[in-house]
Amino acid sequence: MEGIAADSRNAAPVATTGADTVAKEIVISSLRKSFGGNEVLHGIDLTIAGGDFVGLMGPNGAGKSTLIKILDGVYERSSGEVRYGGEPVASLGGRPEVGFIHQDLGLVDELSISDNLRLGEPPLRRLGPIVDRRRERADAARCLAEVNLDLPVDALVGALSPGEKTLVAIARALGRGAEVLFVDEATSTLPPADSRRLLTALKETAGKGATVIMVSHKLSEILDATHRVVLLLDGRIVEDSLAASLDRHALVSMLVAREKSETAGAGLHERTAAHTIGGEELLRFEDIHRGPVRGIDLSVRAGEVVGLTGLPGSGLHDLAHLAHGTLRPTAGKVVRRDGARSALVPPHRETEGGFAEQSVLENLTISSLERWRSPLRLLRGGKERDDAKEMVERLSVKPADPQAIFGTLSGGNKQKVVFGRVLMSRPSIYVLSEPTRGVDVGTRLEIYNLIDELAAAGAAVLVVSSDSEDLFAVCDRIAVVTDGRLSAFLTADETNPQELEAFI
Template identity: 35%
Template sequence: MTNESTIGSPMGTPPLLSIEGMIKDFPGNRALDNVSLQVGSGEVVAVVGHNGSGKSTLVKILAGVYTSDGGTVELSSQDGFDTELHIIHQDLGLANELTGIENLGITHYHGASSFAPFDRKKERAKARELIGRFGEPFDVDIPISKLAPAQRSIIGIARALDGWQHPRNVLILDEPTEALHATEVRVLFDAVKKLAADGAGVIFISHRLDEVLDLADRVVVLRDGRKVADEPRSDLDHDRLVSYVTGIPVGEAEHGENARRAGEVVLDIKGLTGEILEGVDLQVRSGEVVGVAGVLGSGREALPAMIYGSIDADVESFTLDGRPYLKRSPRESIRRGTAFVPGDRAKFGSVRPMTARENVTLPELKSLTGAGGAISLKREREHAQTLMQEYDVKPPRAEQVFAQFSGGNQQKIVFAKWLRNRPSLLLLEEPTQGVDIGAKQAIYDAIDRAASTGAAVLVCSSEAKELVRLCDRVLVLRDGRIAAELAGDELTETQLVIEGYGLKSEDEL
């Protein structure tokens, strides 16, 4: 049950930030559905939720990246103080080619005074003072591309806090601890608490629930775009918070009901390393659906593209259908019977100005060519029309431009494109992202059919419910490594969240 008795500033004063009835729609998906929250002076409010819950959309609306489709945002103006929003995004917004000094002072380099020479000694002293709040100073005279991730984070945070004219502002921290070590996290939290004690309001967005429970005065939980909880920290523990995030009481999570029989090993990888991944081993068998879970930044997003060959990666051994496959490329992967449905269908999974017919036949045209090597338009059109009817694409118009279909129907076309050749290995990244519930079920049915006909399927998804529904077993990535493998009665939404966030087991909570 939601408890909002503590909302607002102490002593009944108006909140610094008030969001009422926020709505944001994307094609086929309502990302925010009537979300309201307030932040008071001296208050740290955590906003949590699984991937896709609406956290990032909310921040982008506050930052002006997105325009809302409904609702209001009000900032306090009282006692001569106009409240400002200061946002620290996960990507920090720093210029890698500039030094730490230049990044820290970049917002002040404007106006006529910018033509005057800078006092480098004073700039250096000021930079060291700013980062000194977060521990030992480091070299601020080198390009920040040469600094450690934690040091770059500290520069971004220090820059956001510099130059406040008064303390009654709102600071939004979007996953600020992703690159920080435990000691640096503690220093950051001390600084945030001091900021709040001076009168600021803070929104802390994180998937690390233990940090949320450590820092926040109040916790707001989003799920599927809706606010499902708004409670004081004192009323929450791990069990209760996990239940809010998943929507299922701890101990009552649903289990998958898959009863497949796996065949021979199709994909066998040892020591896959690249970007954030560090020595990942995995196997997928014919007729098996294996899931990959993990929070944003765990390595889940890069894994299928590394296997496919569109992102470079090192590997100790890699076999596909029993044959070594060390030098991978998308062209060779297709030739060897691999299909890849990427998470961003608009950018990587389709050619939007082309027709549905052209998209659905693109990976393999040889079977549609005549004796002279020319594509038979009649045969191609008939083939595309049959596939669109099989996958229930609406409207079933092969000559309609791909971009003119709804998101769900676009995804059906992408699936039809790859499944038409019966791949031996099917790689899926966020297979139902941005589709409605009807299209989602159709895609689930297509994945089930692919496995039943012998395909080895790897599903990388941020949706715990989806992984439980589809998979025989799920590998949980955390910090680039496999932290757990769940199957059978252990494969529940609650356990996926616990393992993904690195929490304690249910028995230890």
């Protein structure tokens, strides 16, 4: 792996053929940020040449979003300097040539695409108060064409897929003249087909001379799209390499080696060849119907990991809720073996999962308090704290402090805590919906190891995921939900990620 100097002032600008202008250079020097007394960025030095495509990677809580929010002017830096085209600036925010796509896209579902594109700008006027709707529509159509989005400009944004929404947000930034785009984890919640469209749009934009800075945990995206990979760890830049000098394996070791030596080296997770297949059936779907789901039969046995995948709108995530019992089928039935308890990791853990005001410890233990009660019904706080501490370490939750307030954690760390709560409740059936969504590479591998251990200990595990890597890493059998039914089950050896992704 060919590393280049951490401040990388010699990074080559990307070819800019076809561009009217080349974006200005951004130079970040000695940038620090503290929240209260806690410093989370410890002196960032980073130079981004106009036209570069930078993949910003790093574990959850490393400070990626904080850096981007400082550049946008959402947070103030504690010290340091930012120069844009040679000029010192307070931030890069508030100028049309720099676009920020945060994870919350800032679109209004109830408005049309065209109105969203113009949000916050004065209407185009024809004469006096008469709004020039035709020109607004023509402008909107031009913006959409820039990102290859073939949709009527009158369509309501609320009716779009998550990927289309992200493209609208990018179209809006480009339509306002953005030459620099910061894109923070836009693809982590998108199904593969939407991610691919988004990446294509970003690559085309960069090809025209724009600068793109993209945060992502997905190795294939980073390797496919970016020119340069910057790794942020604990508020410091620890690697800065040309993407061409990296392959998947090198990237994994770069990401993982620095935090967890025990998962490094082997590269990606290898599926444990045999979970104990043939155990007792713990969960069964009998001809389940609900919404788009029209007749699904499924059986999950003790010691087995079963994977389900499918398109958005296929009812895929409803199946997780049906398995857990938080949704009821309109026809058919879900049978759990007598006494078998299930626990659910919900797909949208950012919003469904946690208690913002409570500590990490309380969020971890709330579903299993009985475990720490003594025969006299007193809560054994010491044991509870030890177990919480162990889980925090196991999942590398940052900060590694069980007393931290859940609401102040970064998105990926919130996800880990909700996952940890499910693990601590020790059910016999695990229903894991998008188990690795938004988590960093090290945690992804740790979650795969955990799933293997759960199965080895005799649990039945249902993994519902639109990430084919999850399915191949841990599942004994995989099925695709299409047209409300399950395709035949396949084993990981009978298919491959490309074939499977063609369905989702």
